[in-house]
Amino acid sequence: MAEVRIGGISRRDKVKIAALAAAVLAIPAWIVLPWVHGRLEDFFSGARAQLFGQVLVAILLEAFPFVLIGATISGLVEVLLPPERLARAIPRRLGWRLLMAAGAGVLLPVCECGIVPVARRLIRKGLPIEMGVVFMLAGPIVNPTVVASTAVAFTGQGLALEMTVARVVCGVTVAMLVGLGVFKWFGHRTLAPPTRGDAYGHGAAAGGSVVTNVLVHIVHDFLLLGGYLLLGSLLAAGLQAFVPRTWLVSVGKVPVVSTAGMMLMAFLLNVCSEADAFLAAAFTQFSFAGRLGFLVFGPMLDVKLVAMYLGAFPKRMLLAVLLLVPPLVLGVSELAGLVQGWLY
Numbered sequence: 573m574a575e576v577r578i579g580g581i582s583r584r585d586k587v588k589i590a591a592l593a594a595a596v597l598a599i600p601a602w603i604v605l606p607w608v609h610g611r612l613e614d615f616f617s618g619a620r621a622q623l624f625g626q627v628l629v630a631i632l633l634e635a636f637p638f639v640l641i642g643a644t645i646s647g648l649v650e651v652l653l654p655p656e657r658l659a660r661a662i663p664r665r666l667g668w669r670l671l672m673a674a675g676a677g678v679l680l681p682v683c684e685c686g687i688v689p690v691a692r693r694l695i696r697k698g699l700p701i702e703m704g705v706v707f708m709l710a711g712p713i714v715n716p717t718v719v720a721s722t723a724v725a726f727t728g729q730g731l732a733l734e735m736t737v738a739r740v741v742c743g744v745t746v747a748m749l750v751g752l753g754v755f756k757w758f759g760h761r762t763l764a765p766p767t768r769g770d771a772y773g774h775g776a777a778a779g780g781s782v783v784t785n786v787l788v789h790i791v792h793d794f795l796l797l798g799g800y801l802l803l804g805s806l807l808a809a810g811l812q813a814f815v816p817r818t819w820l821v822s823v824g825k826v827p828v829v830s831t832a833g834m835m836l837m838a839f840l841l842n843v844c845s846e847a848d849a850f851l852a853a854a855f856t857q858f859s860f861a862g863r864l865g866f867l868v869f870g871p872m873l874d875v876k877l878v879a880m881y882l883g884a885f886p887k888r889m890l891l892a893v894l895l896l897v898p899p900l901v902l903g904v905s906e907l908a909g910l911v912q913g914w915l916y
Contacts, residue, residue: 620813628809632802640794641686647693647789651782662700666755670748673703677711683845684712684871685880689794692884701758701889706751709897712845712871713743722867725849731860734912735849738860739867742904746868750896757892803879830862831905835898838870845871861909869901 663669680690691708695701712718722739723732834855843851848870852863873893881890 624809624813627813628806636798640790641682643686643689643790643794645680645682645686645690647786651785651789662703666702666752669700669703670706670751673706673751674710674714674744674747676707677714678716680711681715681717682711683715683718684874684877685844687711688877688880688884693789695885700755702751702755705754705889705893706747709750709872709893710744710747713747713868714740715845718845718849718871721846722849725853729853729856734916735860735864735867738864738908738912742864742868742901742908743871745904746872746897746900749900750893753896754889754892757888799883807875807879827859827861828902828906830859831865831902831909834858834862834866835869835901838866839874841870842874842876843870859909860912861905864908865901865905868905869897872897872901 663672677687680687682690687708691704691711694707695704699707719736719740723736726732726735834852838848841851848867852866855863855866858866878890878894881893
């Protein structure tokens with residue numbers, strides 16, 4: 573029988589080459605693998621590795637329930653909200669559209685993790701992109717629970733009213749300006765709806781009951797954004813465990829630098845918007861503007877949110893958010909700090 577040849581080399585020769593390569597690689601592997609195992613064992617028994625694990629578990633336990641809540645709302649929106657009804661509720665004037673989107677966070681009180689799947693679903697249902705962006709950025713800040721937690725956190729420092737009002741006003745202002753920028757970039761249009769049979773369209777559970785359709789969309793959204801949340805949480809835990817926080821704390825009350833440092837800290841720490849005010853209140857060595865920047869920037873951009881945005885929205889939309897949010901938050905926070913200094 574003729575020998576089978578593949579690409580000029582016989583199958584028998586390929587087996588011989590593979591066996592020879594395995595034998596050659598076995599010698600360094602026998603030496604290297606124990607060394608790698610020892611290094612990994614030393615690493616994971618260290619304090620930083622333990623901190624990494626603790627932070628990772630804390631972020632996931634804190635965020636996943638809210639992602640599930642957001643996915644549930646998203647599934648209900650997809651199945652129970654007809655696109656034509658959504659279209660009738662959208663104001664014609666741009667200003668009213670942006671205000672309506674900013675106020676929607678009061679009616680749909682979810683944190684920054686849970687709001688991503690809801691905003692994504694609304695945009696796919698026909699909500700103008702600029703409204704989706706404003707809702708996504710302002711919603712976690714105007715959330716009644718977040719407003720109340722901010723007031724409680726700063727009561728002991730006599731800043732409850734000033735910080736709470738400043739956070740809501742600055743957050744809504746930044747969100748609306750970003751929405752305006754997205755409108756100028758994209759124009760008045762929506763994203764193309766998913767095609768039939770797409771895992772995130774109506775075809776995913778065509779012909780099933782309402783409950784089945786809702787459950788299918790909940791599972792799809794949760795798995796999609798949960799994966800990106802896990803990726804972002806791994807990065808966030810690594811940054812918290814291996815980046816010295818003294819680099820940020822050292823900036824103290826230096827104008828602008830203090831605010832930028834606190835914004836960077838918010839980006840790295842990934843604290844939920846419903847609890848971040850208590851952390852910001854503890855940084856008494858920072859200026860009013862610095863702590864305000866922490867409270868406004870964190871719910872809009874952090875490591876895990878960037879990963880979730882990447883999985884939920886077009887790259888152009890993500891790029892607009894990344895380019896516009898940081899300078900706008902820095903500017904309005906410094907301005908609010910100046911106003912607070914003049915008034916008090």
